[in-house]
Ligand SMILES: Cc1cc2nc3c(=O)[nH]c(=O)nc-3n(C[C@H](O)[C@H](O)[C@H](O)COP(=O)(O)O)c2cc1C
């Protein structure tokens with residue numbers, strides 16, 4: 001094992017975070033762990049692959065005391081959404097060996113989480129096992145009630161899975177007791193309506209949990225047995241905080257476990273977005289700590305070290321999970337230890353590329369850390385100097401320009417960045433104006449701070465002309481000039497009553513009367529504009545050609561927007577395709593049926609789409625807001641061919657932040 005560079009006491013007020021903690025037969029080298037999370041780094045057999053090793057090792061190298069692999073399914077009857085590992089397959093043992101050896105090499109501990117996803121499935125893949133035949137509220141699955149033999153089978157499967165983990169050199173296991181998984185289904189009176197010894201009283205509903213714990217403890221011997229509980233199910237009719245505290249007490253009194261890790265949620269997401277308060281589950285951990293005599297871990301939007309240290313100081317927890325904080329910055333602990341907390345890349349809670357990618361059946365990534373999930377290939381890009389130092393001029397200080405400048409500077413280039421605005425951050429600053437989206441600012445603030453720390457010559461309030469750029473004698477010019485509003489195809493010409501979404505979100509100009517927002521991006525800008533118009537007291541209708549608004553946005557973020565839209569009285573019309581705008585009459589003519597309302601066969605000489613005979617839906621509006629943009633590439637035309645000009649970000653194609661940042665990283669790695 002290599003020497004641990006994380007000496008306690010190195011970080012001033014944060015030093016408490018670096019104190020070791022004894023858990024059962026193991027020692028956490030500090031108080032910061034990475035809680036269980038699925039990575040989708042799997043092969044076709046749902047076994048962890050080499051990318052997974054590189055991924056977890058990077059977090060151990062960065063100083064995390066313990067990393068927990070996401071749910072490993074203990075039995076084939078478990079659904080396996082989000083690329084959950086198959087821990088019922090003996091072939092996982094050598095994969096565990098590779099993971100544990102590599103993590104131990106860097107002084108960390110590693111455990112897999114044992115689980116059975118119960119009814120968390122749409123049921124398409126086969127029969128759904130659960131204690132009782134209670135349909136899952138969110139997923140809609142209708143399970144069949146497990147027989148006693150099934151109950152025994154699954155119970156034994158937990159123990160067998162635990163044995164595989166220990167055989168693979170893992171430091172133990174974490175048992176998922178909450179999160180709506182199988183044990184939670186047995187514990188909850190909502191989903192356990194059994195009449196045998198596993199149902200009925202609180203004690204009887206706890207029986208499955210206790211017997212699983214007994215089997216797993218026997219399987220792991222003196223290795224770690226952690227449990228992950230809910231502070232509350234936060235679901236009507238299910239287990240509330242008091243009920244969970246009783247369960248925690250039973251778990252503690254069993255004497256079988258080494259620590260309790262407190263999360264929350266039964267049906268919904270266990271990953272709070274930026275719209276949720278930081279440290280949202282700390283109060284649950286505090287209550288558990290007051291109730292049981294076991295080390296307690298807290299989790300949930302603990303995004304910065306000061307908050308984490310305060311949680312320890314206040315007695316809320318003995319250790320903290322900073323999970324997405326490590327997805328965003330795997331070297332968080334090392335930076336604390338070295339007094340470089342300003343350099344920590346904060347998780348902004350967007351869930352766009354961690355949970356978001358899992359939902360798209362791709363492996364975990366981070367919206368503004370291009371290396372995450374691709375450590376095997378990219379981890380040395382930032383620390384490897386370029387072959388030759390070059391003079392790089394970046395035009396545009398949005399995410400794409402900032403990331404290009406940052407990575408270029410890290411690689412030793414001499415970088416100048418122009419931005420016409422007074423502040424760095426580009427359109428992200430506009431997007432962050434919407435309630436619940438202000439966390440976006442942290443991403444561009446971090447990029448801006450890093451760019452300055454790395455010595456980039458930042459020139460604000462400067463619209464870079466070709467002469468300005470050429471005066472710097474650049475070897476490479478990177479255009480990250482973004483996009484500007486464009487005239488929608490369905491509007492014949494510009495008009496003061498036709499506005500871009502960004503302008504409306506920025507509060508320019510004042511709106512009144514009826515506003516129709518035509519959302520053709522399926523991202524958040526249309527919803528943000530609708531909210532901004534509603535805030536001005538307008539009567540707002542949001543039109544989208546898709547079956548739902550913002551279909552490309554992660555469910556939790558979309559749900560939050562939808563709740564705000566409904567609360568603001570915004571009318572939402574789905575599957576409604578705008579075909580033309582009658583400016584004089586102030587009416588949008590739409591076809592119901594989404595894209596079916598258009599036919600692309602008939603495009604006239606002006607490029608206007610002609611529509612077939614779909615019944616017209618007229619939407620009257622005093623103002624019309626649109627989401628059309630076009631690249632701002634004028635500078636490209638003005639620079640001579642002799643200059644090496646590259647383009648990145650919205651100037652090429654409007655992206656979300658990750659598209660801009662990841663492309664910028666790859667671009668800056670190429671010269
Ligand atoms: C991509 C992703 C996958 C996750 N998978 C699991 C999982 O398999 N099991 C689990 O108990 N929690 C899972 N979680 C929840 C995390 O362990 C953690 O509780 C959550 O991210 C909140 O903590 P944070 O704000 O520090 O990220 C996952 C979280 C993320 C972001």
Ligand code: SF4
Nearest residue numbers: 347348350351354367
């Ligand atoms: S994608 Fe967003 S939520 Fe996920 S780790 Fe990165 S910053 Fe955090």
